[in-house]
Amino acid sequence: MSRRIRNFLLLAPAGAWFLVMLVLPLAVVIIFSFGERGPAGGYVPAFTLAQYANLPARWAAFRNTMMLAPTGTVAALVIAYPLAYFLAVRVSARWKMTLLVLVIVPFWTSILIRSYAWIFLLGGRGIPALLDLIGISDLRLINTPFAVLVGIVYGYLPLMVFPIYVSLDRLDKRLLEAAADLGARPWAAFVQITLPMSIPGIATGCMLVFILLMGEYLIPALLGGGKVFFVGNALVDLFLQSRNWAFGSAVAATLVIVMLVTVSIYMRLMARLGNGRDDVSLM
Amino acid sequence: MTKDIDYISKQKFMEELYRYKKGSVTRRHFLNVTGLGTASAVLGAAVPLLRAGPAFAGDIGDRVVLATWPNYHDPANFDAFTELTGAAVQVNVFGSNEEMLAKLQAGATGWDVFVPTNYTITTYVGEDLIEPLDTALLPNYDPTAYNPRFAEAGSVDGKLYAVPKDWGTTGYVVNTDHTGGVVMDSWKQFWDMARAEFSGRGMVHDYQLTTIGNALKYFGYSFNSVDTTELADAEKLLIDVKPHLFAISSDYQPSMRSGDAWMSMAWTGDGKQLNTDMPEIVYVLGKEGGEIWSDYYAVPKGAPHREAAYALINFLLDPAVNAKEVLFHGYPTADAHTNALLPESLLNDPILYPAEELLSPLEFGAAVTLTDPNRAELMARFKSA
Amino acid sequence: MTNTPLDDKQDQTQPRVIAELRGVTKRFGTVLAADNLNLSIGEGEFLSFLGPSGCGKTTALRMLAGFEAPTEGDVLLDGAVVNEIEAHRRPVNMVFQHYALFPHMTVAENIGFGLRQMRPRMAKGEISDKVRRALDLVRLPGFEDRRIWEMSGGQQQRVALARAVVNEPKMLLLDEPLAALDRKLRKEMQIELQNIQRSLGITFILVTHDQEEALSMSDRICIMRDGRIVQIGTPQELYDQPISRYVADFVGTSNFFDGTLEAGSGAIAGVKLANGITLGGRPVGAIAAGDPVSLSVRPEQIGLTRKQGGAGALPVTVRNRIFLGEHTEYLVRHETLGEFFVLAPRQSELSEGPFNSGEGLFASWDATAALVLTRK
Numbered sequence A: 001m002s003r004r005i006r007n008f009l010l011l012a013p014a015g016a017w018f019l020v021m022l023v024l025p026l027a028v029v030i031i032f033s034f035g036e037r038g039p040a041g042g043y044v045p046a047f048t049l050a051q052y053a054n055l056p057a058r059w060a061a062f063r064n065t066m067m068l069a070p071t072g073t074v075a076a077l078v079i080a081y082p083l084a085y086f087l088a089v090r091v092s093a094r095w096k097m098t099l100l101v102l103v104i105v106p107f108w109t110s111i112l113i114r115s116y117a118w119i120f121l122l123g124g125r126g127i128p129a130l131l132d133l134i135g136i137s138d139l140r141l142i143n144t145p146f147a148v149l150v151g152i153v154y155g156y157l158p159l160m161v162f163p164i165y166v167s168l169d170r171l172d173k174r175l176l177e178a179a180a181d182l183g184a185r186p187w188a189a190f191v192q193i194t195l196p197m198s199i200p201g202i203a204t205g206c207m208l209v210f211i212l213l214m215g216e217y218l219i220p221a222l223l224g225g226g227k228v229f230f231v232g233n234a235l236v237d238l239f240l241q242s243r244n245w246a247f248g249s250a251v252a253a254t255l256v257i258v259m260l261v262t263v264s265i266y267m268r269l270m271a272r273l274g275n276g277r278d279d280v281s282l283m
Numbered sequence B: 001m002t003k004d005i006d007y008i009s010k011q012k013f014m015e016e017l018y019r020y021k022k023g024s025v026t027r028r029h030f031l032n033v034t035g036l037g038t039a040s041a042v043l044g045a046a047v048p049l050l051r052a053g054p055a056f057a058g059d060i061g062d063r064v065v066l067a068t069w070p071n072y073h074d075p076a077n078f079d080a081f082t083e084l085t086g087a088a089v090q091v092n093v094f095g096s097n098e099e100m101l102a103k104l105q106a107g108a109t110g111w112d113v114f115v116p117t118n119y120t121i122t123t124y125v126g127e128d129l130i131e132p133l134d135t136a137l138l139p140n141y142d143p144t145a146y147n148p149r150f151a152e153a154g155s156v157d158g159k160l161y162a163v164p165k166d167w168g169t170t171g172y173v174v175n176t177d178h179t180g181g182v183v184m185d186s187w188k189q190f191w192d193m194a195r196a197e198f199s200g201r202g203m204v205h206d207y208q209l210t211t212i213g214n215a216l217k218y219f220g221y222s223f224n225s226v227d228t229t230e231l232a233d234a235e236k237l238l239i240d241v242k243p244h245l246f247a248i249s250s251d252y253q254p255s256m257r258s259g260d261a262w263m264s265m266a267w268t269g270d271g272k273q274l275n276t277d278m279p280e281i282v283y284v285l286g287k288e289g290g291e292i293w294s295d296y297y298a299v300p301k302g303a304p305h306r307e308a309a310y311a312l313i314n315f316l317l318d319p320a321v322n323a324k325e326v327l328f329h330g331y332p333t334a335d336a337h338t339n340a341l342l343p344e345s346l347l348n349d350p351i352l353y354p355a356e357e358l359l360s361p362l363e364f365g366a367a368v369t370l371t372d373p374n375r376a377e378l379m380a381r382f383k384s385a
Numbered sequence C: 001m002t003n004t005p006l007d008d009k010q011d012q013t014q015p016r017v018i019a020e021l022r023g024v025t026k027r028f029g030t031v032l033a034a035d036n037l038n039l040s041i042g043e044g045e046f047l048s049f050l051g052p053s054g055c056g057k058t059t060a061l062r063m064l065a066g067f068e069a070p071t072e073g074d075v076l077l078d079g080a081v082v083n084e085i086e087a088h089r090r091p092v093n094m095v096f097q098h099y100a101l102f103p104h105m106t107v108a109e110n111i112g113f114g115l116r117q118m119r120p121r122m123a124k125g126e127i128s129d130k131v132r133r134a135l136d137l138v139r140l141p142g143f144e145d146r147r148i149w150e151m152s153g154g155q156q157q158r159v160a161l162a163r164a165v166v167n168e169p170k171m172l173l174l175d176e177p178l179a180a181l182d183r184k185l186r187k188e189m190q191i192e193l194q195n196i197q198r199s200l201g202i203t204f205i206l207v208t209h210d211q212e213e214a215l216s217m218s219d220r221i222c223i224m225r226d227g228r229i230v231q232i233g234t235p236q237e238l239y240d241q242p243i244s245r246y247v248a249d250f251v252g253t254s255n256f257f258d259g260t261l262e263a264g265s266g267a268i269a270g271v272k273l274a275n276g277i278t279l280g281g282r283p284v285g286a287i288a289a290g291d292p293v294s295l296s297v298r299p300e301q302i303g304l305t306r307k308q309g310g311a312g313a314l315p316v317t318v319r320n321r322i323f324l325g326e327h328t329e330y331l332v333r334h335e336t337l338g339e340f341f342v343l344a345p346r347q348s349e350l351s352e353g354p355f356n357s358g359e360g361l362f363a364s365w366d367a368t369a370a371l372v373l374t375r376k
């Protein structure tokens, strides 16, 4: 078998998948975005830029998303990094697997059910009731941006923990000994060795969480009480409530573009940070 | 009100989960809010009964497919239907009318019977997705037994497309423990309380039709208004109230039960359930009016088992069968024959069967209300404000 | 300090003790990696640890560097017990067996790492000056901006060396620092290391497998076996006065004839070999009659001649001849004692001419040159 045929056969399944699951839907979205909404909703073929001209009507949703995604990513990173560090560096090999499984276990249940757990915990009879016992009363947690952030950090934690864990676990402990040997205090060794060496994991985790957060709608709807409105929520409303597929497609296409632009800026930034290092892969 | 909904210990979070799991939710529940409704479950894929000859006049086939809302039918009635006709009932449940419409527009649903709400019927007719009903095949349908306002909504241009199933209202629930003796009876009170005494405690639906409609009622405008100046007033009110709201969500039962929310827009079924379990929560219809709605049985164009579809609708309209349905799902019916078979206590229930003077100002939602792009945009501005 | 018999007698002559192991034992679970090590290292000394793989050389080094705490005993630096002092506080630098270079830094950043940790901070210019000089020292001038993965194994090893040396530590611990280098470069680097050590006056502790390296570079060598120190001494002492067959085998090459010690006293003892022959040798250490011993004879101590020699001369046949330049190495065979090596200097060759393969000869040595060593 020639190399060319073999390469084709190897790539064909992924290529087909890519075409069917990514390119075609995206093409449909782009075609729809130049159409019009039918009188009873749905899509009527047309070629108009009216939907794009109407984009400012969802400016607030985009603004909120562009604030939520980085904030949520950073918050997830801040919580996930120490956890990943603990798992990779501090925990003995015997307990590692058990603890790692515990990190994933919540992923086995639907995010909906887990969010309901948080609705209860953050609701009046949950944590605020406990705080009331120690004299902190009238604290509102549920349906606040804070609750949304908690939900996001919780929901996306494993996605952030895993790549960081992997990069920290791969880190040669002898490098830290070498750093200590050369006079680096533990914190200095962390900053100069551990942290830079875990950048691939951080980059991957942030990328995953950031992209998913750009389309997030469920957690804001459930834990934000529907008062916090993101592009994802706008899309759900446009497709499922007002059935304005044309405008919904324009919003979706714009979201994809915003995502691509953000991600490429991010990649370039990472590349500069990595600066030709072969140990730092971007994804 | 219904036997199957049994909140033993309301405080327990697990109950809520359980409730979610068994799908004992009213329609327009969070399934549709969260967009998860699209993953609708096929509940009863039936094994056709192999019986020696159908007991029904004529062979109607081995199955009939019904698209409906969660927990909306007594399964025992379906068993009886199968027993009688040899056709097994396959049930698909949905979270929203929009979703049903989208499915039908996409075509090839395989549905034989579906359950649209009043304001969607004209849309289905306009889109040519629904079949005019042949009343000869529905001997149990007696139009004279219905309050005309229900029967009328099933007809478009004099043609009957849908027959009434059950109906309900949209009002609000309020926890009277917090009202300090004030008796609430209007939408004006609802909106004023929401931004004053009940700041941080009020909820409105994540549904354009009712949230905007009931805001319009504050000014005495029609629930269905699409007039731009009237909508502008409603928007001003909504944006003004928004910072004071506990949530914009159609899943208000958990928050009302936990005490986090004190007041929320509500549909009949939820109002009844909350009031049954927590008598301090009362269901209020605004005296200015508001929404009344009704669900219907209809047959989509190109139903694969058309005969069975008629047989099923006719069977469910049988007053004895329908009475069992009402006892199961807990919504009122407009059929006098059925009501005659229902217990007195149910008929006298002020939530299920409100007084006539409260019902008469209520309006049916109009198709244009639901599809009006300005209302959709207003809702988006409200939610993102 | 309670000196064990193994403790070397040079303690008094050393100017100052810079590091010391006192009864140091290290266990990893059931593995005894270091067993009651006693050792003192003088300032400016070049000491080597020599021993087979897994004998505990790295472990001893790691306890000095501060990566492992002894299970028992004390580690002393400059007279103070440092068991609890972390590695980054010890004035000691290590060249790791596997380099442990920082892959995300350039060569210059790697070498300057230790300098950058210094407080008060060292000026940038001073750091780059020192880095440049260190690179010159390890024969890698101009490699500052190279990435680690762009370097060969030997180059990486030299960067590791430069990274440690540049800090001018009081003591430098080198864990097989030259293992990856080719022979020629290794020789050069050995000389370079010795130069560095002398010019900077740093104490070097070198771990090596390579006896030649240990013999040529060290002031003293510490022979290890199974976590224990077998013998410490100057290269010459170890070569001339090994205390056991193990040491004699490790330091240089030797021919061993196994047997049991015969009764008797005096400078020369008889060893009864397996085949009944008895040969004389100088007994070393505490051995008693009947003990299993080896008679160790260095190849260069053995003389070969065609002429029928004295009473002790052994008839042998030449099996193989290897010309080594200054010397010729012969593998000869005795009927019952088996094969052994003889190293003949060129002079003797000139007098009797080269011996040919298959030729019958007589081998003999001075009984005082043969050592009777314990086989334990």
Ligand SMILES: Nc1ncnc2c1ncn2[C@@H]1O[C@H](COP(=O)(O)OP(=O)(O)OP(=O)(O)O)[C@@H](O)[C@H]1O
Binding pocket: C028, C029, C031, C032, C033, C052, C053, C054, C055, C056, C057, C058, C059, C060, C097, C209
């Ligand atoms: N961290 C550890 N855990 C368990 N056993 C260890 C550990 N480190 C070393 N050992 C064991 O201790 C013994 C000595 O190991 P060490 O690394 O000191 O040997 P070495 O003399 O340096 O060998 P080499 O010449 O192969 O480098 C070995 O048996 C080794 O398996």
Ligand SMILES: [Mg+2]
Binding pocket: C057, C058, C059, C097, C175
């Ligand atoms: Mg080693």
